[in-house]
Amino acid sequence: MLQAAFVLVGTIFFAAVVLAVFRIVRGPSILDRMIATDMLVATLICALAAEMVQHEHTRTLPVLLVLAMTAFLATVGVARYVTQQDRPGGPQAEGGAAEGSAEGGAAGDDAAAHDTTSGRAAR
Amino acid sequence: MSAAELLDAGSVLFLFAAALLSLAAGIGIVRFPDPLSRMHAATKPQILGLVCALVALGLQAENGATVAALVPILAFQMLTAPVSAHMVGRAGYRTRHLRRDLLLRDELADAIDKAHADAAHHDVEPDLPGLVTDEDTSTPRP
Structure with a gap:
């Protein structure tokens, strides 16, 4: 009974990790990837704790501590150097931007939303 | 139990x-x-x-x-x-x-406008490093 519950918990954690990896692969911007990476590490910490409860040991406690201490470093480092280039529909997504301009030019605030949708459509 | x-x-x-x-x-x-x-x-x-x-x-x-x-x-x-x-x-x-279309309220924009207004009042450039303004994005991208 208890073992079945642990298997179910593990399956739910696995589903969450798969969804996070999907967002890391899919993007569309580097910020989305870093947010998903942060969430992946948080899920990993929870899953390691669940594994410790299941197998009744405390050997991975230092791993939890180190992950909790260092998980934010990569995110901070990447966020420091995010530029306009990383925008969905920016220079990297050339096809999406071209399609967007064919539908009619939008300026200012509309352009941001416009680029997001057209970039997604191009993909 | x-x-x-x-x-x-x-x-x-x-x-x-x-x-x-x-x-x-x-x-x-x-x-x-x-x-x-x-x-x-x-x-x-x-x-x-x-x-x-x-x-x-x-x-x-x-x-x-x-x-x-x-x-x-x-x-x-x-x-x-x-x-x-x-x-x-x-x-x-x-x-x-x-x-932007999903935002109900952008309170940071008020602060940025205030910074621009203050800077204009003292006749200096606003100290907002790294901020991309509307003028930058309305220019055609390469």
């Missing part, structure tokens, strides 16, 4: 909560439309999910030393999660990685 079995059941319940929070974050991170709303989803397992998992671990602890080891884990996560969220949010706002 013995005390140990009760503790086991409690641990499993808390682990379920942590797992469901992680799953909610996963679903949110896939379905939400822009980085700011994805950030909102991603914070679920970072604090509350971790608290649930650590409580589950603490219920199984045989001595106080194990429980004491759980405290710094939560403390460090609580210290560092806002730092990374702040950096990501700031970078996202400055480089316009957000859907």
Whole structure:
């Protein structure tokens, strides 16, 4: 009974990790990837704790501590150097931007939303 | 039902909560439309999910030393999660990685307008490093 519950918990954690990896692969911007990476590490910490409860040991406690201490470093480092280039529909997504301009030019605030949708459509 | 079995059941319940929070974050991170709303989803397992998992671990602890080891884990996560969220949010706002049409209210824009007005009053450039303004994006991209 208890073992079945642990298997179910593990399956739910696995589903969450798969969804996070999907967002890391899919993007569309580097910020989305870093947010998903942060969430992946948080899920990993929870899953390691669940594994410790299941197998009744405390050997991975230092791993939890180190992950909790260092998980934010990569995110901070990447966020420091995010530029306009990383925008969905920016220079990297050339096809999406071209399609967007064919539908009619939008300026200012509309352009941001416009680029997001057209970039997604191009993909 | 013995005390140990009760503790086991409690641990499993808390682990379920942590797992469901992680799953909610996963679903949110896939379905939400822009980085700011994805950030909102991603914070679920970072604090509350971790608290649930650590409580589950603490219920199984045989001595106080194990429980004491759980405290710094939560403390460090609580210290560092806002730092990374702040950096990501700031970078996202400055480089316009957000859907303006989804915002109800943009209070930071008021502060930026005020900074521009103050700078104009003193006849200097506003000190807003890294901010991408509307003028930059209305120019045609290469």
